[in-house]
Amino acid sequence: MKTETKNRNCKFVFYIFVVVFLIILAGCADKQVIVKTEYKDVYVPVKCKVELPNKPAFDEKNPQTAKELSKYYKQIEILLKECIDE
Numbered sequence: 645m646k647t648e649t650k651n652r653n654c655k656f657v658f659y660i661f662v663v664v665f666l667i668i669l670a671g672c673a674d675k676q677v678i679v680k681t682e683y684k685d686v687y688v689p690v691k692c693k694v695e696l697p698n699k700p701a702f703d704e705k706n707p708q709t710a711k712e713l714s715k716y717y718k719q720i721e722i723l724l725k726e727c728i729d730e
Contacts, residue, residue: 692727696720 697719700712 694723694727
């Protein structure tokens with residue numbers, strides 16, 4: 645009977661030791677890293693099939709050339725906006 649109770653006590657102490665050991669090791673575990681996925685828009689260059697008009701020459705003495713140049717840039721802007729909307 646004494647050996648039986650001694651054997652039970654040894655098993656009980658062993659299980660307690662294992663549980664305490666596991667609790668101690670669980671405290672050493674790394675924290676879980678939370679990964680946050682962030683999505684960003686990636687713009688891909690697209691080849692646009694547009695014929696550009698001829699660029700007018702600019703003359704400082706003639707104000708009409710400045711108007712022609714501004715019209716040219718507006719046309720270019722409109723053509724490029726059409727490429728984006730495709």
